[in-house]
Amino acid sequence: MTVSGIPATDVTPPRQDDALAVLSSDVTVPLATGGEVTYAALDYAASAPVLRRVWNEVAAYAPLYGSVHRGTGHLSRLSTELFEASRETVAAFLGARPGDQVLFTRSTTDSLGLLAAALPAGTHVLVFETEHHAALLPWAHHGHDVAYLDAPAGPADAVATAEAALAALPEGEALLCVTGASNVTGELWPVRELAAAAHRHGARIVLDAAQLAPHRRIDITALDVDWVAFSGHKLYAPFGSGVLAGRSDWLDAAPPYLAGGGATRVVSRSADGGVTVEWNTDEARHEAGSPNVVGALAVAAACRALTEAGHDTLLAHERRLLAVLREGLATIPAVRELSLFGAEADRVPVVSFTVAGWDSADLARTLSDRYGIGVRSGLFCAQPLVRALLGASATDGDCDGPVQAVRASFGAGTPDEHVTRLVAALRELAGA
Numbered sequence: 154m155t156v157s158g159i160p161a162t163d164v165t166p167p168r169q170d171d172a173l174a175v176l177s178s179d180v181t182v183p184l185a186t187g188g189e190v191t192y193a194a195l196d197y198a199a200s201a202p203v204l205r206r207v208w209n210e211v212a213a214y215a216p217l218y219g220s221v222h223r224g225t226g227h228l229s230r231l232s233t234e235l236f237e238a239s240r241e242t243v244a245a246f247l248g249a250r251p252g253d254q255v256l257f258t259r260s261t262t263d264s265l266g267l268l269a270a271a272l273p274a275g276t277h278v279l280v281f282e283t284e285h286h287a288a289l290l291p292w293a294h295h296g297h298d299v300a301y302l303d304a305p306a307g308p309a310d311a312v313a314t315a316e317a318a319l320a321a322l323p324e325g326e327a328l329l330c331v332t333g334a335s336n337v338t339g340e341l342w343p344v345r346e347l348a349a350a351a352h353r354h355g356a357r358i359v360l361d362a363a364q365l366a367p368h369r370r371i372d373i374t375a376l377d378v379d380w381v382a383f384s385g386h387k388l389y390a391p392f393g394s395g396v397l398a399g400r401s402d403w404l405d406a407a408p409p410y411l412a413g414g415g416a417t418r419v420v421s422r423s424a425d426g427g428v429t430v431e432w433n434t435d436e437a438r439h440e441a442g443s444p445n446v447v448g449a450l451a452v453a454a455a456c457r458a459l460t461e462a463g464h465d466t467l468l469a470h471e472r473r474l475l476a477v478l479r480e481g482l483a484t485i486p487a488v489r490e491l492s493l494f495g496a497e498a499d500r501v502p503v504v505s506f507t508v509a510g511w512d513s514a515d516l517a518r519t520l521s522d523r524y525g526i527g528v529r530s531g532l533f534c535a536q537p538l539v540r541a542l543l544g545a546s547a548t549d550g551d552c553d554g555p556v557q558a559v560r561a562s563f564g565a566g567t568p569d570e571h572v573t574r575l576v577a578a579l580r581e582l583a584g585a
Contacts, residue, residue, distance in 0.1 A: 172462040175202035175389065175566030182525045190525035193571035197387070198336050198503045198562035199529055201367060203451075204389040210454040211391070211447055221446055222415060222437075236446050239453035240436070246456035247381055247398050248372035254404055254436050256397045257449045261363040262287040264382035264397035265330075267439055268359060269295040271407035273326045279318050279356075280330040281305070283337075283493065283538040288330050288361040304541050307494045308343040315347055319354035327356035333365030337535050337542070337560070339475075339503030340494045341365075348377045359399070363387050367564055368471060368501040370464045373398065385452040388459075389565060394448025405434045413441035459565075467565055474563060474572050475502045481576030482506060487583035491542040491558055503562040505533070507543070508583050513557045516582065524578040526571070529560045
């Protein structure tokens with residue numbers, strides 16, 4: 154741990170070949186057919202397992218827990234130092250620009266909700282129908298004028314669609330919201346090109362990096378995006394932490410996301426008997442209340458682990474296993490992989506599919522009960538996109554209905570056997 158005051162011996166450095174090991178690697182689960190098997194965790198897109206290194210750093214800090222900001226005791230000062238150092242680590246991980254803010258939130262959903270609440274009144278928002286609900290819904294919820302763009306046929310079409318919509322906007326502030334990688338198909342979106350299109354028309358852009366951050370290097374400066382949002386629980390950290398990072402001007406001009414201690418500089422009684430408030434104009438403005446120091450530490454630890462292990466090493470591992478999975482699925486006639494941009498599109502290890510003759514919920518449950526494989530079934534909080542990919546009507550089905558798919562996803566710590574077990578199980582269940 155890099156923060157002074159925590160003995161280095163409290164954290165055992167991982168071996169080089171163990172840098173991205175996860176806690177769940179040796180968990181066994183019961184099978185309906187009897188006996189137990191090592192759990193094949195293939196639901197990373199929902200929540201990735203925690204890295205051992207991250208957990209070790211959290212455990213090392215736990216005995217030294219103290220309140221942050223304004224506390225004068227040694228542990229309070231240490232916790233404050235750790236909290237702010239974590240902010241700096243995340244900023245470096247994201248390639249943040251000088252002056253960018255890094256806000257700690259609860260999740261990507263919370264981050265995008267915070268930004269939606271901070272947009273200037275009258276902001277015009279453009280968002281593709283393919284987005285996760287966390288990126289699709291908060292803008293209208295906060296009263297902004299929203300245009301929902303049709304699903305594009307490919308990256309170039311996404312840029313052209315955004316360009317045309319941006320050109321048609323009336324004068325005023327505008328924001329384009331885009332994903333970095335689909336939580337349904339794993340396909341990568343042309344973020345840099347979309348950012349350039351937004352800026353050509355005087356608009357800003359926010360990147361939902363929930364699925365991108367665990368798998369690819371993110372550089373706010375190089376991508377030229379205005380804000381980035383992601384969740385700790387998809388980045389190999391425990392639940393309850395998220396990040397919104399980016400430009401400060403709209404954030405400083407907006408009312409605090411929460412009104413309370415920490416967001417204030419001065420609170421005083423006014424002459425009329427009321428209360429007047431002077432709010433902070435930095436990250437504290439939107440981080441009222443006692444912050445999640447453990448969550449901030451965990452996110453920072455995950456950022457360090459991924460950086461030090463090397464994104465290229467992880468990328469090579471993921472691409473190899475992704476090829477094993479997709480090539481295996483292609484040999485099973487009953488399996489249909491869902492894709493928006495086409496089979497050759499670059500993607501992170503997130504694959505959704507259907508199996509003819511199987512209800513997707515029943516299939517996911519059978520994979521768990523008979524093979525010890527954990528996947529996800531449903532519409533993946535991206536209902537318009539999944540319905541479009543399945544050829545269903547705009548309102549056909551819900552997350553518990555017959556119109557749904559199965560999603561397998563993985564990343565750091567996933568062994569080959571988990572992926573080959575899934576392919577073998579699907580081949581057996583499909584009668585291939």
